[in-house]
Amino acid sequence: MALKVTFLQFGTGKFIKGYFDWMLSKTDINSEVFAVYFTPKVQYTNLKNNKCIFNVTLKDINYTQTDNVSVIKDLFWAKDTKVIFELANSIDFIVSNTTEKGILDKRGYPLLLTSFLYKKFELDNNKMLVIIPLELIPNNGEFLKQTILKIIDENYNDSFKFWVLRTCEFVNTIVDCIVTKESNLNIERERYYAFYVSKNSLLEKIFNNKGLNVYFTKDIDKIAQIKIKVLNGIHTFLVLTAYMEGKNTVYECFLDKHYINLINKLFYDEIFPTINYDKNFVEDFYLTVINRFKNPYIEHNLKDIALNTYEKFYQRIATTIVDYEKLYNQKPKILMKAFDNLKKMYPDRVKSFENYIENFKHEN
Structure with a gap:
C-alpha cells in the first residue's frame, strides 16, 4: 500500500507547480497538496474549475514530454485563514515558494506560517512536521526557522516556542530548473531539473524513487x-x-x-x-x-x-x-x-x- 502524505503548499505559481508538484507526481506515494495563493487571479479560478489538474511540458532539443499533474486537491486564498487553519491536524509537510521578497518579509508568509503552526500547537498535535522552503536564499530553512522564532519571541509564549523547536524540522533546499511560462493550465519548462536538500529521514521516504534527480547532501x-x-x-x-x-x-x-x-x-x-x-x-x-x-x-x-x-x-x-x-x-x-x-x-x-x-x- 502506497504511503499517504498531506502537504500544505504556500505559493501556486508556475515554478512550484511545474517543478515540485511535478516531482511529487513522479513518486510512488499517495500525496495530497492543499495550495495557498496570495494574489487572486483568474488562473486560480480556472485551475480550481479544472479540479486542480494541469499539464507540464518538458522541452529540450529533440525532446518533448507532456505530463498530467493532479496532486493538488484544493486551492485557498491566503486571506481565508479559517479554512486554512482547519487543515492543521492533517498536514505532514509544508512547502513554499513565495519568492525572495515573500520569505524576507516576516509580516507576510512567515507570519501566516507562524499563525498556522500556533493553531497546530493549540490542538496539542505533536506529530513531526517538515517545513520545506524553496525560496532562493542560502540556508533558506534555517533562515525561515529563525524568522519564525523571532515572531514567536515578540508575540507568543515560550511553550509555543519549545513546541516548534521540538516538532518542526526546517530543511535547507536549493532548486534548479527553468520554468518559463504558464497558459491555459499548461506549464512549459526545460527537461533538466535538480533538487538538493539537507538530510531529512521523513523527506527521504517521499523521494525514494531513484529515477528522480533529488539529492540529500551535507553540502x-x-x-x-x-x-x-x-x-x-x-x-x-x-x-x-x-x-x-x-x-x-x-x-x-x-x-x-x-x-x-x-x-x-x-x-x-x-x-x-x-x-x-x-x-x-x-x-x-x-x-x-x-x-x-x-x-x-x-x-x-x-x-x-x-x-x-x-x-x-x-x-x-x-x-x-x-x-x-x-x-x-x-x-x-x-x-x-x-x-x-x-x-x-x-x-x-x-x-x-x-x-x-x-x-x-x-x-x-
Whole structure:
C-alpha cells in the first residue's frame, strides 16, 4: 500500500507547480497538496474549475514530454485563514515558494506560517512536521526557522516556542530548473531539473524513487552558493544589462557574441574566484548552465526574471561583489556595471553600493 502524505503548499505559481508538484507526481506515494495563493487571479479560478489538474511540458532539443499533474486537491486564498487553519491536524509537510521578497518579509508568509503552526500547537498535535522552503536564499530553512522564532519571541509564549523547536524540522533546499511560462493550465519548462536538500529521514521516504534527480547532501550551503551566484546571478545580470538594452529572452542573449563573451568573462574573472568549492564541479556547473540557456525551446523572458530585482540583487550579485572585494581589495568592474543599472532601476532606493547593502540588511 502506497504511503499517504498531506502537504500544505504556500505559493501556486508556475515554478512550484511545474517543478515540485511535478516531482511529487513522479513518486510512488499517495500525496495530497492543499495550495495557498496570495494574489487572486483568474488562473486560480480556472485551475480550481479544472479540479486542480494541469499539464507540464518538458522541452529540450529533440525532446518533448507532456505530463498530467493532479496532486493538488484544493486551492485557498491566503486571506481565508479559517479554512486554512482547519487543515492543521492533517498536514505532514509544508512547502513554499513565495519568492525572495515573500520569505524576507516576516509580516507576510512567515507570519501566516507562524499563525498556522500556533493553531497546530493549540490542538496539542505533536506529530513531526517538515517545513520545506524553496525560496532562493542560502540556508533558506534555517533562515525561515529563525524568522519564525523571532515572531514567536515578540508575540507568543515560550511553550509555543519549545513546541516548534521540538516538532518542526526546517530543511535547507536549493532548486534548479527553468520554468518559463504558464497558459491555459499548461506549464512549459526545460527537461533538466535538480533538487538538493539537507538530510531529512521523513523527506527521504517521499523521494525514494531513484529515477528522480533529488539529492540529500551535507553540502547544501555550498551548492546553494554556486547555483545562486552562477545561474541566478547571470540571470539578474542579464536583466540589468541586456534587458535594459532591448533584449527580451535569455536565449536571445546567447545568440549575440557580445553577451556570450561578456558572460564568459564575468564568470571566469569575477564569479569563479569567489566560490570556495571544488573548481571542477563549479566549472562543470557553469558550462551546463550555459548549454541550458542555449536551449531554443525555452522562452525565458527577461521581463519575468526582472520581477523584484531589488531583493534578488543582494544574494545573486551583491554578495559576489563583497567576496570579490575581500579577495582583490577592489570591486569587480563587470558586476558594478550591473549595479549602476540597479541605481537607474530604483533611483529612490539605491544611491551607492554601501548604501544598498546597509539598507537591504536594515529592511530585512
